[in-house]
Amino acid sequence: MVNLIPSPCLACGFHGAMPLFDGGLQPLATLGWPDNAESSLQMERLRLDFIRCLRCGHIYNQAFEYQQVPYVKHPNLMYNQASLWQAHQQAICQRLAAALPEDPVVIEIGCGSGGFLKQLAQHVGCGQFIGFDPNSGTSLDSDRVSLRPELFVPAKHLAAYQPDLILSRHVLEHLINPLAFIQELAFASSLLGQQPSLFFEVPCVDRVLAFGRLEDLYYEHNSHFTSHSFKAMLQSLDCRVESIETGYNQEVIFGLIKLEPMPLARQIVAETENFSQLARAARQHIPIQIRSLLTAGKRLALWGGTGKGAAFVHHFGLDLPHIPMLVVDSDPDKVGSYVPGSQYRISPRQLLLEEPVDTILIPAQWRAQDIVLEIQAAGIPYQQLLLEHQGQLVDFFNAEHPYRQIFGHALD
Structure with missing residues (x-):
């Protein structure tokens, strides 16, 4: 049976190698340059542990550390006059x-x-x-x-x-x-x-x-x-x-x-730069939008207390004691726990029937339509449903975004 080593190949990138040769501890062979017997005998011994890629056959020392090779002190001169x-x-x-x-x-x-x-x-x-x-x-x-x-x-x-x-x-x-x-x-x-x-x-x-x-x-x-x-x-x-x-x-x-x-x-670079720009804009604009809602006296609730909900809280600086906000979740198993890293206790969705809010924030865009259907089916009142899109909070019903229609079913 092959002793499979999950190491990325230095030639093809394949994660799969097997042992080839364990040379134990040996001194540098070409760059040590000891000038006397004592220093030669006292040279540091370094590990030789050569393995071989099982896809392309490349051989490499998995114990290699570049900083152990003193190229600056002794260049790797190759005899080339033959x-x-x-x-x-x-x-x-x-x-x-x-x-x-x-x-x-x-x-x-x-x-x-x-x-x-x-x-x-x-x-x-x-x-x-x-x-x-x-x-x-x-x-x-x-x-x-x-x-x-x-x-x-x-x-x-x-x-x-x-x-x-x-x-x-x-x-x-x-x-x-x-x-x-x-x-x-x-x-x-x-x-x-x-x-x-x-x-x-x-x-x-x-x-x-x-x-x-x-x-x-x-x-x-x-x-x-x-x-x-x-x-x-x-x-x-x-x-x-x-x-x-x-x-x-x-x-x-x-x-x-x-x-x-x-x-x-080139396309990946463009997409990445665009995402980074949107992320910077979101972290700047969304906290401002939330502060504006609070200043206007709006009561807020966040739908979803873990995963994307927790990420929403921390990405946009909502993990602060002075930000009043309810957090509810569709999953009863999460009720009673806390949004990771914050002071928000996760409540059941029924709390929004007893303590209505004006604005519900939906951080899980991928299932936003299901959440809206759940809110409507439960008869939970609200003035506005907001989700993050293109670096800002937008109205689920009135703004242009791609999350309002799934399987041909559109919410109005």
């Missing part, structure tokens, strides 16, 4: 150069000392090349290549540079959540009306799994991409996949995609 590795980089540069428009703007996230970015600039011959790496300790400005010792902030820097290509090599495996990182890039691009190409390269662990290699599993690499999990992550975006391939004897995997618009995301 001839075969240089040949691989040259081949990647040639392919990216062929895919770029004339005079492109290229951004590299996690550029290190800028070696790859400079190589790419040489292949292209024109354009602007900007590298971001807060831990590089290097700042460089030339006619075409600029290195920024800072974090890349998608909304800020996409707007400033409008890149044709964003690339990031051997960075995703170090992140807390690589899926969230690329989704933020895609989302920010869409909101800005941009459709850049994205290029990512990471180590590929297909051969690690095939041959049982343990040396690849250490703390600094939080994520380990299989060819399937890498594809799943990129294909989760709204994009056109140009290519996804392995290279360097299948030890790395890289992909080039072209982002596409995200119309639903």
Whole structure:
């Protein structure tokens, strides 16, 4: 039986993994840099607890804590002067150069000392090349290549540079959540009306799994991409996949995609901003309306003492001793209890026959018509029935709102 771990995958988001390898407690493997035997032996040991997604096969350390990795003190320098590795980089540069428009703007996230970015600039011959790496300790400005010792902030820097290509090599495996990182890039691009190409390269662990290699599993690499999990992550975006391939004897995997618009995301942003605006208006206007009713001598009752009724009380600041208001409920089981977090005792609806009020507030819009029918059937008197709509209290019978007709039955 599989030991199912309900952990969200860092590549596809699936909530379901199984144990892969428990490495116990080990020191940092690439960023510790001890300068003597004593400090080396005293290095802090960190937990290696690698699990594997059951949908895409991604491998990640569920015990990983980013703050334990001292990138600021010791940048993650990768030896890249070997001839075969240089040949691989040259081949990647040639392919990216062929895919770029004339005079492109290229951004590299996690550029290190800028070696790859400079190589790419040489292949292209024109354009602007900007590298971001807060831990590089290097700042460089030339006619075409600029290195920024800072974090890349998608909304800020996409707007400033409008890149044709964003690339990031051997960075995703170090992140807390690589899926969230690329989704933020895609989302920010869409909101800005941009459709850049994205290029990512990471180590590929297909051969690690095939041959049982343990040396690849250490703390600094939080994520380990299989060819399937890498594809799943990129294909989760709204994009056109140009290519996804392995290279360097299948030890790395890289992909080039072209982002596409995200119309639903833009719609969601608009809806969210509209709701936030209505919520602010409601919390400002409805308390004023209630105070005006009280000032005019109106007696108030709230129909519903828990759930939406309680939320109504607290959203609009009615949980104050100086606000006189009856609270009644259709459910006899709630009678005698109190509106959560307030001084209001919940009474039976029959109280409104004995102590009539002028205005009944109905916070449960979704069943407002049923409540009105119940009020009318019980013969409960009232002058006005109000419910919240579009940021203010409106009259159930006289105002325009969508809650007056259900199943073709309209109340007049």
